[in-house]
Amino acid sequence: MIVLQVIPGLETGGAERTTIEIAQALVNAGHEALVASEGGAMEAGLTAVGGELIRLPMATKNPLTLLNNAARLKALIRERGIDIVHARSRAPAWSALRAARAADVKFVTTYHGTYNAKSGLKRFYNSVMARGDRVIANSEFIRDHIVTGHGLSPEAITVIPRGVDVGRFKITGEVKRRGQDLASDWALPGDRFIALLPARLTRWKGQLVAVEALGRLKAAGEDVPVLVLVGGDQGRTSYSEEIGRLISRYGLENDVWITGHCDDMPAAFSTADIALNPSIDPEAFGRTAAEASAAGLPVIVADHGGAREVVEDGVTGWRTPPGDPEALAKTLQAAMELDIAARQVMGQAGRQRIMNRFTVTSLQSSTLRVYGELLE
Known part of the structure; x- marks a missing residue:
């Protein structure tokens, strides 16, 4: 199995840490883990667990660049035989969705936050995170937020809470x-x-x-x-x-x-x-x-x-x-x-x-x- 995760950058933050943790799990299970991102301070951590960084301008919200990213991701999916594309942020998710659908591979999203939705346009922008073949919420609170904001049934959402390295936090x-x-x-x-x-x-x-x-x-x-x-x-x-x-x-x-x-x-x-x-x-x-x-x-x-x-x-x-x-x-x-x-x-x-x-x-x-x- 080859999985491509997409995220704007790898500087700092919970979504970024989770990206690396899933890359580690994939590699340990004998799979391939690719991450399309602009990179950042945490990219060394991705390399250390055996993941591969595909450096692309994934933080952009420029419509033309989003379309270009979609084309590049589509080519990457076909070139590397990627099975699943997993989006962790809205802007790159639009490119990833377009690429996954064009290449006929599975598309997963993880809804990491509540996201501002004060206008119809913003609600549409956010809706990409509810368009996965599987939608993951990182808490029950976020699951309920998705149900209210996007009309999905609770059964359509998988709750997978963020994880803590309990060994690291044991006070020895x-x-x-x-x-x-x-x-x-x-x-x-x-x-x-x-x-x-x-x-x-x-x-x-x-x-x-x-x-x-x-x-x-x-x-x-x-x-x-x-x-x-x-x-x-x-x-x-x-x-x-x-x-x-x-x-x-x-x-x-x-x-x-x-x-x-x-x-x-x-x-x-x-x-x-x-x-x-x-x-x-x-x-x-x-x-x-x-x-x-x-x-x-x-x-x-x-x-x-x-x-x-x-x-x-x-x-x-x-x-x-x-x-x-x-x-x-x-x-x-x-x-x-x-x-x-x-x-x-x-x-x-x-x-x-x-x-x-x-x-x-x-x-x-x-x-x-x-x-x-x-x-x-």
Whole structure:
């Protein structure tokens, strides 16, 4: 079996990581894995697992280039004997759909996000992701979104959640040592409760909600955790500055750390007592919440989107109303009042939930099963 995945680039992100994980599974099963993409920082990872990059301008939305890409993909399908084309993003999906239909091969899509659909034209543009011979959703939330937005029946959609490498996020002695080095580099206080919020600094990820929650705890004279914002601003300096102003407004300079990007998230999680995912817009899946759970941390998430499927309220963490700093403050206070043993029980329940439902191995086997069923 030869499978061609199409995606705009391989710089960073969940869809990009999943592309490489499926390429790895294909190669390990004795198949061929091709990826049409502009490439990027993660392309070395694709090569390392035995996948092959076909460098094409797949990020474009230019109609003429889309047509040219379709012609090139059609030729590639016939030249290499490709059996399945799997699209993971809208613009390249239009080229891939045209090529797959012309070459009479199976077409698969994975719907990775909610996508903006405020106009009829945008809804039509998005609809390509619902036109596969098999349509995959990366959470039940996204499945329901496809049903509502495109009129597909739930039975026509296969839910395959994103996967976490649970081995990588197991907090071993070596991971703890790396975490101690990180804590030293970040100058984290060793005698305070640490709440880690891992996300790039962008408004919808909810950093302002978390800072506001700390501000309300401080204003009420309650204990305040150390909030560690782990993530770069990717040039969004105005948002970083807004976070800084809110920190100053509440006098939280000794309570909020902004570390920038971190490549070693297992070590980062090992420094914390709890993780936060207070996104104000719904997450398609909730990868950072799943990774934190895999690391054995209780997690507080906003109660919407795919994160609701990751965290079992009161068992593996807590779910709070989106965009509600008062509710988040109260939940943080409740978390801090738990003793260490109770938090460990909650964290281990979270890790077990991830191992049962959201592993990379499950993602890979389920996707290859879809491929196999299409070719029967």
